Amino acid sequence: MENPSFNPISSTETFTPPHASNTKSEQVRLLSESPEGARVYQLTTDIDLRDNLPKDKRLQVIEPAGGARCRTGNLLFDALYAMAMQETAQNSVSCIQDADYSHGQPMDMSVYKTGEKWDFVWTRDLAYALHLGLAPHDTERALTSLRFKASHLKVGIQDGFANQIVQDTGSGGSYPVSTDRVVWALGAYEVMNHLSPKQRTSYIAEIYPILRDTIEQDRILVFDKDSGLYRGEQSFLDWREQTYPQWTENDTLAIAMSKTLSVNALNVFILRLGGSIAAELGYPEESKRYRAWVHSLHDTINQRFYDEKAGLYRTYLLSEYGEHYLALPRYDLLGQSLAILLDIASEQQTRRILDSYPNGPHGPAVAWPQESNTPIYHNQSIWPFVTAYWVKAAVKAGHTAAVNAGIQSLMKLSAANLSNMENFDFVSGKAYIKTELNEGPTINSRRQLWSVAGYLSIVQNVIFGLHATESGIRIEPFVTQSIRTELFADTDSITLANTPFLNTINTVTIHLPEASTFVSERAKVTCVLLNGREVTASIVRPEELQSDNQWDVYLESDEPTPVNSPLRVVNVYNQNEIYTPRPPEWDDDKGGVRPNGGLLKLFLKHPATGSIVFDVYRNGKLHAIMKDSTEWLDLDSDDFSQQAYVYHLVARCQQNGLVSHPTRGRRYLPSRQKLIIGAHSMNRIGGSLIDKHHFEDWGLPDHQISVSGIRVNQSGRYAIQVSYANGSGPINTGITCAVKKLEINAPANELNTTGYLVMPQTGGWEQYQLSNSIIAELDTTQPYALRISEDPYSRNMSYLDSNVAYTARVGGSNKRYNFVNIAEIRISYIGFL
Structure with missing residues (x-):
């Protein structure tokens, strides 16, 4: 596939593209324009819309007076940016509510909600949206939203790290099954770049304890010293069987134990940001430590995740109990994009990723390959916010084919559906489809916050090239030959007006190259004028700006360049080409x-x-x-x-x-190589022994389980697990994954091994499963003592003050909840020393 054509995108006043599988026709009309220049558009479509909304298949888009707007000579392009700004305003609310919090009653606060169907603030959605394109438009609302997703510990909880980023309700009871809360740092960083020097100084002092305590907590509980990687569920791809093996639908431990590309890439960023702020605030030792961790993690990601044969990073290293890891050829778009944008991938790797990741006719799928027996949501889907990240990664590498295809996908799908939808079917490009083989997306929301932000980003950051930095503002437009000759064929210049930066308003006019002489893949900047004066520095400092600024950026065709490698496009209609x-x-x-x-x-x-x-x-x-x-x-x-x-x-x-996907693991162990200790043989503090089978009501901070005189029949390495039940919540949501510390002591109380038992919610108190494995080296010459207890780092999200408002299940109010039923301790031989 050569550089994708923009044939469906016309610059005429009434827009009617050729038929496509997901669109019959779309139109845009200019209804009115005020003396001040604010327009009212009408977008219409005759495709089948999700939830049949709007029922008349028409959407009126109103530009507010003085608001950010586009004037490009392409009425549809201008209207779609106006629609994204309108949807931003619709997601800017004064109260939020969710059935799991405050008994479903409204909570007053000025924040960004997640979408039409999602009336709450979620950490990852907010952070990605702010990082993509929302940050400049309402920094106070952004700051309030970010503060809502950080928390102190509940009153009365002592020791440990007091300031934490919130991991929202999720698989197996959230943290530490899900661990992508560190994405908050992306949003905080982007907003930080839109603050005045005085505000920024105050803000970094505010957020550093949150970053530091989250980093330190995760380093103890989530980081695996043996592999050098962080554990936990993929960022955003958080619906278990959608992208993990089907058997994780009822057992999320493998999700908790696996290492994912996206989570580790995000940890590179939070460590880098933490190290930078630590240095700025005068904490040199912390800065040095975090920067060393960045360097090590960067190298380990490349060593463990990069698939040289495929030219892509694997999406995860799968492990059931934390003993062995499967590196299978499965990939995800967000992880690839983050690896590029966060400087983990080299230039050569970046080029191979952009050339190698599979695309369809409507855009790239968020996960690859697809499952024919799994409903459409993350499986077999396009998510616009991830496509936007893909475009930004392609911009960084100068990959014009990927940029063109990504922008076309975002424009076509938002125009056809009269909204920046949550997701689409990868095969048809529709917001809902039902076939003999598959159905979905199972859930889909209009004006999804990160989709809205993704659309804003391709206009603001890509085509107009506006970038806020720690030092000021940089303008670096990315205009390809196809964008010039097909999107903006009928004009010599395009304008993005009334864009806020700090306390200034900025209007950027891009003067385009002559279409007839545009012979390069993309245009180059030849001159930048700010308020009529030429800018020679790459970044303009805030103090150089006036309250109202006019930027004029002049582009010319660059030298003719070799055509980029074609995108990898799969035939989505051939089941054998996309399904496993x-x-x-x-x-x-x-x-x-x-x-x-x-x-x-x-x-x-x-x-x-x-x-x-x-x-x-x-x-x-x-x-x-x-x-x-x-x-x-x-x-x-x-x-x-x-x-x-x-x-x-x-x-x-x-x-x-x-x-x-793989089967569950199987091993054969002779009876002499495994030792099972029942609850009736354990010593305990707290809880009750029930039917000589298990302990109930066990899990307060001062509760303990201990066993002494443990002997093994064979010297070697052993996996120590517990058989447990955690009925505090269902498999798919909650905040009460149980976490306890396990210690093995040799004679004379010499500590042999220590580790943390992770025991996700099992959906019922009679549903027993095995915990992760703690690996210990034991020999036959001496007895051992074992203890299970709680320390200041045995934490789940019920310990956070933000979850006082959680009313759906246990874990809310002012009480922590770390209870679990323990039935057995299993000690299994796994190999010689």
């Missing part, structure tokens, strides 16, 4: 994994063994490939009595190379 095969299943009737003649034999089930091969992963590494068979003998397993082997199976299509 069905995952295999363990054949439990035959034992799954069992000894056979001194070796281990594997048995699986799958309906399509002819066209599918099965990749066998052993202890996280690709070990073998099974063809034309559902049984396989591991000839390299004769030492299984000395080394435990965990097997995962993955189906792979021989034709297109796409792979399924």
